Amino acid sequence: MAEFLDRLVEVGPELATSLWQTVLMLLIAIPIAVGLGTPLGIWLHTHGPRGLQHTPRIHRIVDAIVNVVRSFPFLILLIAIIPFTRFVVGTTIGTAAVIVPLTINAIPYFARFVEQNLGQLDPGVVEAARAMGATRGQIIRDVLLVDAKPAIVGSATIMTVSFISYSAMAGLVGGGGIGDFAIRYGYYRYELPLMVVAIVLMIALVAVVQTGGARWARALDKRR
Amino acid sequence: MAEFLDRLVEVGPELATSLWQTVLMLLIAIPIAVGLGTPLGIWLHTHGPRGLQHTPRIHRIVDAIVNVVRSFPFLILLIAIIPFTRFVVGTTIGTAAVIVPLTINAIPYFARFVEQNLGQLDPGVVEAARAMGATRGQIIRDVLLVDAKPAIVGSATIMTVSFISYSAMAGLVGGGGIGDFAIRYGYYRYELPLMVVAIVLMIALVAVVQTGGARWARALDKRR
Amino acid sequence: MITLRDVTTVFSTPTGPYTAVDGAHLEIPAGSIQGIIGFSGAGKSTLLRNINLLERPTSGQVVVGGTDLTELSVEELRRARHGIGMVFQNFNLVNNLTAAKNVELSLKFAGVAGTERRRRALEALAIVDLADKADSYPAALSGGQKQRVAIARALATEPAVLLCDEPTSAVDPRTTTSVLQYLADINRDLGITTVIVTHEMNVVRALADHVAVMEAGRIVERFALAELEAGTFTPATAIGAHLVADEIVLDRRRTPVGAGVTPGEEAHHG
């Protein structure tokens, strides 16, 4: 036990760094994924078969692009976008670099969530907005997004939690993070106690995100 | 080009096997994840803060267990449940073995989808069912699930598509699959043309699942 | 048969507690038809929802058929509700079920066997003149048709108590007549105790035995229809008088709309 504590003190700074790296990945990738995935999801919904403005041809193309990005295994996506990653962050290794493929992966993923959430809304309010002569933008901003907000927060919560474990793959290109820490020490170096510590931290992070997200979604929902 | 075609003929059987392995993973893991994730998601919803039967204590425990499973990086989950995997399929290497952690991973993930979908429904119909003296089971089966069906199919579609790329990790323990094929030939062997072929197959699979799932969800939705 | 004793329902709102039902007392004899009238927001729907405990009162007793519902276990309450049909003000149909399946729902919950259900559902739909829409989904129904499905759903199980929240608000006089005739018939033949919230005085006149008038959460007036018809009843309150008169007389030469209108003046001239 004393030995373990010594070891913990020893790797403490690295553990802290790893945790911070994961938080950093979340803080950058999730807002961008939400920020870009939401409009993309809105586009998919509004231009899709039941949308405000169904445009079958171009919808099929964008839908296909979303599918293509979602098809790539992470490792291959990471390699495939290396020129882009270098262009954006100037390097292809390290935490900053791995955030790029993580984000690229998460954008179309979140877009699907948003698309699905918008499809669940009561068509009546959209009708009302159309009757009021709202522009498409206004219908989206002032009606669809307003009523979909709780669902979108819920979906972002699901994605963020997925992301916490998924981002363990950051280790492939030196991105670090708490999941990678767990794998390196627990799996490769067989220091199970350290792995347990890392996993406990991940669980705590997940719990905070999940509980916070669920509360926030509930607070936004005014239907009861 | 001729060279590439020769090579394609050569690896053809392996490619076919890989595709079949992925389809097998999907055919087993997705139905189980849906089959067990749905009741778990229902439980989370009905026993949660806005559910039919809020039980804060036990809900907190189950909610935490779901978070714990979702926290594990795939590699660590894979190792952590090795005894269980061996118990279930008798081995820890190969396609059958990797389906176990993939499924375990997908169950709580899908449960969150279902929980979220149920939370989006109009509270009015649940009220009506309560007024009719429906049991909790009846409210769930005959009202909640009926109205949530399109959303649940949509969520299963999102999950299945995620799964197709995610299952590339099966390669870690000899699970094979088309994603692993892409990684093996593209990442480890530098045979980019073969990787492209594999990715194209993955994209096709994703397109079939996505388009089919979206259609099915639309067909189930009777709100317009 | 239904007794409400000092029923009070308080909602918590962001701006503080709001008392929607305020110490309501009401005795509804078995087999009678009780009308509840009152202005919009008076607390009628809330009171009705108190009767089957969909909205559990903050305080007070709700006795239906000799049992205080507030003291039942979840399971007992559920069974008790099989005997209490309800038509909701906003219908609350299941969107992904056809009209017939929506009606079957109440039969299913009441334990009617599967084979029997479809037949009885169609029967109930026929009563509200919707046999031809049995397989339509709510989205393809008109407002009145949805309301009629909701009525059929509540009637199908032939409950001992029927709670109706504005059951004819969306339907024309013919359908209203037909629905009310049916309510009157089952009330007479099966002795179903009926509580009907409505803002249409002609509905009350046609159907009710007794009437309660609500205002701001309180029951401010109570009378028997017989008194009204016999002319022996004089409303004690302005609200009662207003509702009983049930007249819409517009002044088509009033001062122009625009600045200087105070809401009170503008809205309360009835």
Next chain:
Amino acid sequence: MITLRDVTTVFSTPTGPYTAVDGAHLEIPAGSIQGIIGFSGAGKSTLLRNINLLERPTSGQVVVGGTDLTELSVEELRRARHGIGMVFQNFNLVNNLTAAKNVELSLKFAGVAGTERRRRALEALAIVDLADKADSYPAALSGGQKQRVAIARALATEPAVLLCDEPTSAVDPRTTTSVLQYLADINRDLGITTVIVTHEMNVVRALADHVAVMEAGRIVERFALAELEAGTFTPATAIGAHLVADEIVLDRRRTPVGAGVTPGEEAHHG
């Protein structure tokens, strides 16, 4: 000002095409109030939705203010709708917005500046006597209160044309009077052309200049209220007669409910 020429609306249903509006002709003079009455499912809501092209007719012309709306581009139609207010039968409020914010929505879409919006929204809510519920969400409103928010939302922009689908179905006589008075006032003062679908004959009597009677998708009868009041109008159809009479007379001694009831008999005795 509003002209419907041979308007037909066919819905495709699983059991084949269903004609909800069948060759409707209607001329509504500018500044007049047109009532539309008819049995449930007759096609009233669909016809009303045809006027602002929420439901684009399968064939026929819809001319509003001299423009054939069916020929407008998406953008032109959108602008045209700023001049056409609508009250929906089922309200269609945005659940996550307060009453005031729901009203502000129509002002926003019509281009009213942000600072002005809240003031005008509160004004509109005051007219329907809901100033105190401005910051309540729809879930905390009674049925009639929701309807009044929907009315306030349509009125707030003072449109040139107002389409009302059963705008007083959920409210009591006092509120009905107040809403109708307001409709009459703005019609007179601002010349707003109003089309009002209703099943309440007293609403028609109080407000309408002209009345159309629909049955099974067709406009089967048309008359001016003046004729009705002067006693010079006799309905040509049974439906017209029935609706104009607007009576609910129940036979409380009819044969018992039960087997052998044929839907037609049971439901159509009006």
Next chain:
Amino acid sequence: GAVEMVSGTTGTVPPRDPADRTLRIIVTESEPYQEPTKIAQKLLAAQGWELKPTYVTDIIQPNQAVDEGAFDVNFFQHVAYLKQFNKDYDTSVVPLFYVYALPGGLYSDRHASIEDIPEGATVALPVDPSNNGRAILLLREAGLITLRREPESVIEVSQSLIAQNPRNLRLVELDQQALLNTRQDVDLGFLSLRNAAVLGLTREDALVFEDGESERPFRILVGTRPEFAGTEAARMLREAYQSAEVRQWFAGYQGGTLPLPWDADAEKDYAQV
């Protein structure tokens, strides 16, 4: 020999049926593992043996699987890794024979010599424990860092053993394979001879390289359980992997750069590293 020095879970594994003419092998994915396996498979088939390979990318499971008896042999690791693994996981996998050797070195796209490596340079190390320490030892050999003490094994070496880093090198750990694509972004990085060859580089291009004796721990072996070591099956397997056909394949692979230490004694190396 190896049989005596290991202990562990072997007692629980049922002995192989001597009449069984199938061999289950667990192999890592990569050309120099997969292609020789395919050749061996053919050769064995001609003699009535069936070689059944399972390809994995993980580096923990293959030893576990052999130790447990789920597979007869594995083919994915070098000597040093096996030795440390047996110690950490209390397994008793033994080396059977070598297939090829995979030395590595530190390469740079940007700098011609170690002296040119600037202050604060970025250095890529393999993240996997089988190769992580190699790169650190090479850094020490190049005089760029010092260690706190002499390590017992290369596998034990990790960044935490570094005592001094006078040029303040920034060490990043990444998947070996990923360096092929990301090397422009580092000043110095570890490449195995095979990966170097993929980029058209030779051992001479390295700034430091594991030549001569230091290459020994990094010979790629076929491993197995002790009781399998002396069997007919083991002999057949060795013949197939160390056949002329395989030699020929390696001669054509990346210009024949990979050494084939087929005569070296894997057991002896294991005892010594």
